[in-house]
Amino acid sequence: MKYNKRELVHPDPLEFLYRYENAGDREIAGLIASSLAYGNVKQILKSVSKILDKTGSPRDFLMDSGRNGIASAFSGFKHRFTTGKDLSDMLMSAKSAIEKYGSLENCFMSGMKKSDINIIPALRDFARKLSSEFSGGENFLLPCPDRGSACKRLNLYLRWMVREDDVDPGGWKHVPRSKLLIPLDIHMWNICRDAGFTGRKQANLKSVLEITAKFAEINPEDPVKYDFTLSRFGIRDELEYSDIYKGNL
Numbered sequence: 001m002k003y004n005k006r007e008l009v010h011p012d013p014l015e016f017l018y019r020y021e022n023a024g025d026r027e028i029a030g031l032i033a034s035s036l037a038y039g040n041v042k043q044i045l046k047s048v049s050k051i052l053d054k055t056g057s058p059r060d061f062l063m064d065s066g067r068n069g070i071a072s073a074f075s076g077f078k079h080r081f082t083t084g085k086d087l088s089d090m091l092m093s094a095k096s097a098i099e100k101y102g103s104l105e106n107c108f109m110s111g112m113k114k115s116d117i118n119i120i121p122a123l124r125d126f127a128r129k130l131s132s133e134f135s136g137g138e139n140f141l142l143p144c145p146d147r148g149s150a151c152k153r154l155n156l157y158l159r160w161m162v163r164e165d166d167v168d169p170g171g172w173k174h175v176p177r178s179k180l181l182i183p184l185d186i187h188m189w190n191i192c193r194d195a196g197f198t199g200r201k202q203a204n205l206k207s208v209l210e211i212t213a214k215f216a217e218i219n220p221e222d223p224v225k226y227d228f229t230l231s232r233f234g235i236r237d238e239l240e241y242s243d244i245y246k247g248n249l
Helices: 013-019 023-035 041-052 058-064 067-073 084-101 104-109 120-129 152-162 186-194 205-218 227-234
Strands: none
Touching: 013 023, 013 041, 023 041, 023 058, 023 084, 023 104, 023 152, 058 084, 067 084, 084 104, 104 120, 120 152, 186 205, 186 227
């Protein structure tokens, strides 16, 4: 596809994953980058960079640090309404999951059955396990699909980790692409509404399922393949929405 190129990634938190050749590092860096992917993109990049610059190897940092060390490393951190405590609680939950399952991929797969038609059951289980350290077991960083959330940032994380092409770096080998869901934000929702992929009035989980089903009619083995290309039209100023409808992708 014309726009599915790495040189069109910036500005996007995905670019941080290219630093890491090791999938163990990448899955932690991706969790951090996707969790903070809300708000102004310049601030997102600044916040993610500030965190990852402190870790070196994200996996080694996490597994070699205790609770106090992780909390201390991110003390004073703030990204909009996410605090250093929110971040350290999520990372402590991730560390516990890695200690139990060996990797975040294995943690995710522990909640998936072959009979599942999509990743929602595994996503629900994954969000709960990575929220174990949060007060009350919930936090904005890791929304659960049970509440009808589109779970845009978690679905974005899964796209990065499961798909492997010129843009998505991959690293997870056992989650089927066919079961992924569209990472739905307001830009993608508007595009898909204009295309007739959904008539729903909110960018929620029901809209995600409708839109993903439409993309699956085009490419059943890889329904989120077009997400990166279409999302460029909400990120890069030089791209015109009219190109989408001309088929110039």
